[in-house]
Amino acid sequence: MHLFYQSQLPEIKSLDQDESKHCVKVLRRQAGDEINIIDGKGTFYKAKITESHPKKCEFEIIETTLEKTPVFKRHLAIAPTKNMDKMEWLVEKATEMGIDEISFFQSFHSERKVIKIDRLEKKVISAMKQSLKAQKPILNEIISYTKFLESVQSENKLIAYVDFENKVHMKNELNTQQDTLILIGPEGDFTPEEVDLAISKGFKKVSLGNSRLRTETAALAAVHLMNLAME
Amino acid sequence: MHLFYQSQLPEIKSLDQDESKHCVKVLRRQAGDEINIIDGKGTFYKAKITESHPKKCEFEIIETTLEKTPVFKRHLAIAPTKNMDKMEWLVEKATEMGIDEISFFQSFHSERKVIKIDRLEKKVISAMKQSLKAQKPILNEIISYTKFLESVQSENKLIAYVDFENKVHMKNELNTQQDTLILIGPEGDFTPEEVDLAISKGFKKVSLGNSRLRTETAALAAVHLMNLAME
Structure with a gap:
């Protein structure tokens, strides 16, 4: 169709x-x-x-x-990769799987400070048509990590960062029907201070598994997990 | 490192x-x-x-x-997409997440009959190094769907094809520690005869969720599920 x-x-x-x-x-x-x-x-x-x-x-x-509305809102926030192709790929695949909002932030180890939202919007619309979805995900302009943490609201706030002493897989933090936000860090990861700041804002540290994933792969795995929690 | x-x-x-x-x-x-x-x-x-x-x-x-060996072998078999970039992307991402073997088959609706294994091997090696893995996934040359079904062996054989009357999500067929093989069809999907043939060889029909996913996205979702079952 x-x-x-x-x-x-x-x-x-x-x-x-x-x-x-x-x-x-x-x-x-x-x-x-x-x-x-x-x-x-x-x-x-x-x-x-x-x-x-x-x-x-x-x-x-x-x-x-x-369209059937999702049980909870799925919000992905990511420090964009240097290579924009990877972000285009990500918004396309996330739209296919199902996502309500995608935000971009600039953190300490970020290599990219600018995002062409228009180009990403086109990818999103094309993916939406392809995967027969009627609700367009919201794409937000890039802001600083600090500003993002101050402005964002979500019932279930998660940050992808492995706490080796108390490792909790993200799939085990999605049992509820709460709106969920997951933060994915840049290629050089979050700094410990950035993680502490998120924790102070009510975020929980979660793992995406034992494999070392690239930024965009980690983001897609997280989007997949949020959708799996609805199945 | x-x-x-x-x-x-x-x-x-x-x-x-x-x-x-x-x-x-x-x-x-x-x-x-x-x-x-x-x-x-x-x-x-x-x-x-x-x-x-x-x-x-x-x-x-x-x-x-x-390297720690996986609890069960993860085998993905796929009808390659017309666009080779998507297959290169897939083998890279599957390697990052974790996969033991990738096979390619040619089915009725396949648009691609040739695969450049050498190019894919390079992508795999690069992804393996990036994600700190020591075991290289096996890549098999493309063969016909029928030959593939005749030659392949796995304890848990699954085919991604939605049975609307009896829908079973793939995640619910991965509770065991059995070696698992998942078949992903081409962009035009499997024909009913191809599905019947797989069923006669012991395959079970599974769904990957409510979203209509492109071939390569479906394949990556399946690889992610096999890895999640090990966490």
């Missing part, structure tokens, strides 16, 4: 230029054909094309279906 | 040309310096450089440590 995206539904009942071109020129849909559209806010629309214009394809709504 | 790779240890006590160059020219290690080497067969070596030649860096072994 092909999904089109129109974030201003139900007010605007036409596809934007790129989507119209894809619909009319590439997929050759005509007036009278049914198409499926998502609004990124949790609703699937079944619609009928009324005007197959290649720059502004108009439609009327036939049916709306609400 | 930097790891070097020499698959012919303990017989050959020198690094190959590429590794020697990296060790001597890039990292500027000298005679008397200690280095860490893996053999891809499960042993970590601590060694001391005896001759820091940039094309053949020689060393003597100081200490050997055996």
Whole structure:
């Protein structure tokens, strides 16, 4: 099934230029054909094309279906890798698996201070369409680690950092139905001071297992765990 | 910690040309310096450089440590995606998380019939060094789905294919300590006949959750589940 995206539904009942071109020129849909559209806010629309214009394809709504909302909100916060491809890959895969919010922070060992949110948004929309999801994850602009910790709220706050004396796997901290936030550090990891700061803000240290994972792999493993807790 | 790779240890006590160059020219290690080497067969070596030649860096072994062997063998078999980048990504991430064997098969909806194993081997070795593992996963050349099913052996044989009437999550089929094999179908999925054939060979149908995942994402989720079952 092909999904089109129109974030201003139900007010605007036409596809934007790129989507119209894809619909009319590439997929050759005509007036009278049914198409499926998502609004990124949790609703699937079944619609009928009324005007197959290649720059502004108009439609009327036939049916709306609400996406099932997750049992708890899944929030990933990460110190972005130097290589942006890895972050693009991560937001794509996290969207496929299921994520509600992705934040970026700059910590002591961070190698990247700037994030192109627009590019990541495109990856997210494409992944959302591919995996048949109607709710677009929120992507937040990068801020400092300290500011992030001060501003963020979540019922279940976790930080991926192995406490060798008291190792707790993240999967054992997801038994509840509480909104969950997991912090993933940069390639050089969190500093002990950064970990202490998180602890003072109510975060719990968790392990992602015995393997040494790269930043983006650790992040995806954490996203997978949050989704597994809902199954 | 930097790891070097020499698959012919303990017989050959020198690094190959590429590794020697990296060790001597890039990292500027000298005679008397200690280095860490893996053999891809499960042993970590601590060694001391005896001759820091940039094309053949020689060393003597100081200490050997055996890697902990997994509780059960983790075997992934997959119909490769058209885009080889995704398979390179997958073998890298699977190696990081932990995998013992990766097989490739060609099924009805497969879009790719050829695999460059050499390129994948390089990705695997690099990921193994990065994630501090000493055991190199086995990569098998691509064969037909039918031949694969006839030749393969595993105690716990699973196929990722959702049986909507009797949905069983893969995580619930991993409670034992049996060697496990999971089959991941191509982008167009398995045909019902292919699923029936697997069932007749003793495979069980399992789900990877409610999200529609791309082939490579499904494969990585399955690898993650096999590793979680060991934690």
